[in-house]
Amino acid sequence: MTKAEAEIEKLGKKILNEIREGKNPSMEVPIRSLGTIRYDENKRCLVLEKKIAKRYFFNVSHIRKFVQTVAVAALSKELIEMGKTSHLRDVYYRLVRTIPGTNIDLVDDQSETDRCIEDLELMTGKLREELHINAKKSGSVVGNVVIKDQGDVIDWSALGSGGWSIPSNVENIEFKKVDADYVIYMEKESVWERLHEDRVWKKLNCIIMCSLGQTTRGIRRLLQRLNKEHGLPILVLVDFDPWGYYIYSVLKYGSINLAHLSEKLCVKNAKFLGITADDIERYNLKKHFIRLKDRDIKRIDELLNYPWFKGKKVWERQLNMMKKFKAKVEIQSLSSRGLTFISERYLPEKIKNEDWLD
């Protein structure tokens, strides 16, 4: 029995005992709200303060969530026992039903099951992936790494131009060989194809990994595992704009939604490789300024208020330069210096000089 399964069983047995003893069945759910989430200076990530709410069966304002949570827990246990996984959307569809003898639907909207899955993560202390419920799949990876996954031995260095397609759930991947000095993680698949074609991973002895925009949980876990289990530094390559900086921020410090999972998802010693305001000066990229919109400026101000950026000179300088420029600069603008400039000069130079932000 997996630990997640044992936790679910514990929850079920507790409720069953309360029923047998004629008590009001209940469960203890940690509260997630802006009031219970804070930045922990020592842990260097968002954390959830432990405040518990009791959810009762015999309570008209609790019963709906109570029953939904039990249904999600039962489905998760079934999945684990079957050795199957599922996705958020399918869990919702699986649980939509009218409760027999009533005209009440167990679930009306996916937000309800999503919320219950988060509650179950909190109550069991397990990731939803360990509960066999997966999020989005996205991204590619290559490098001198051999893994074992579902009985297959996969060599990340021998997958042609495509690379390995990163699954939504990487919990059961076994690393057989990791021969790389660090990981370059980027937000754009076209940049990844550039670096792969130029064999940057071979020349610099690193792993290159990309997603499409925001980092999926699968990628966050993969980066964290490479960092924690194999000591690889994670270097982040994103656009010089608030959205790129936000990708870095979430990867390193966590997000409000998933604050309860920071310990399992955050890559606490990730470094910001680029694009920085200094890169723009040094590599003469000002001619590729793209004017910021009002919502971009607003987003920069929000970032400036994040406790891990606020009062940190390095970050205030970057974000204030962005405001001063009133412009963003894309990674691909480096192509103006030559198509392989990023592979042959920008990255080797930055990495040799350890020219990253922390």
Added chain:
Amino acid sequence: MTKAEAEIEKLGKKILNEIREGKNPSMEVPIRSLGTIRYDENKRCLVLEKKIAKRYFFNVSHIRKFVQTVAVAALSKELIEMGKTSHLRDVYYRLVRTIPGTNIDLVDDQSETDRCIEDLELMTGKLREELHINAKKSGSVVGNVVIKDQGDVIDWSALGSGGWSIPSNVENIEFKKVDADYVIYMEKESVWERLHEDRVWKKLNCIIMCSLGQTTRGIRRLLQRLNKEHGLPILVLVDFDPWGYYIYSVLKYGSINLAHLSEKLCVKNAKFLGITADDIERYNLKKHFIRLKDRDIKRIDELLNYPWFKGKKVWERQLNMMKKFKAKVEIQSLSSRGLTFISERYLPEKIKNEDWLD
């Protein structure tokens, strides 16, 4: 020398000769406009009627495009010679520059270089991938197939839970072994993970492939090659909504933008596997109706006017049912019948009965 390179050289030599002979240098560019694009009943796809416009150097309204096209052609030739590829965005950045001795920028906006790349495709009769300029990368694939790509031999059946990450350019992939009866292509990566986990590709002896939303050119080419070179039927699995049906429509008949490439991109005998209005009745999915918005209804009416759907009873029936239901149904709603219902009943049943639309 590749054929694409030879075509570019031919274009260059023609212009050079005209310069030497003191003529006004020119190029012949096929015109793309709604007036030159039509549906060809025999070819069963959108085609571009050949109407040529001459673009001259000594013509104030032509010169900008003329010079841009020559610059794109030169870059493409350089890429081919270097054995490198590039992306649309990088091509734009590569060509942004102020023409020496003037205050004129060669390119102001990516739409200009994109347009020139399309012109070059038309003039050379080559795909932009053959011109070494790539589009988006997205999607995953597994199945009993072995390919060779960039010197690596890749077994699509031994890639763990992730599968092979499909590159943006599949022109140089060599198929070493294709042991499958057909391809199931779907628009959702979570459905793909469901089918992969259930080993549908093994049980039904097929290839499963997914993208995220609209099909990339890389995937369209990969599907076309599997269909043309290996005779595999392509079965399309999308939501019952106008956007899902549009994915099928583009895959099979082409799109206005890329009408000149229909022959190289369209999978002319693709079949529509689901979700159909009949599936909704048969598998009792009406309880999972999601109300259509006004723009969805508008989109259905546009689809009903496509020459390949208009007057075709099969398709008018589907699209009119969608309007009658005023609702869409997602693939994942099949999960309401059981998480593996799609793998164990829906797909085997549909495929055994050859229950698809054409």
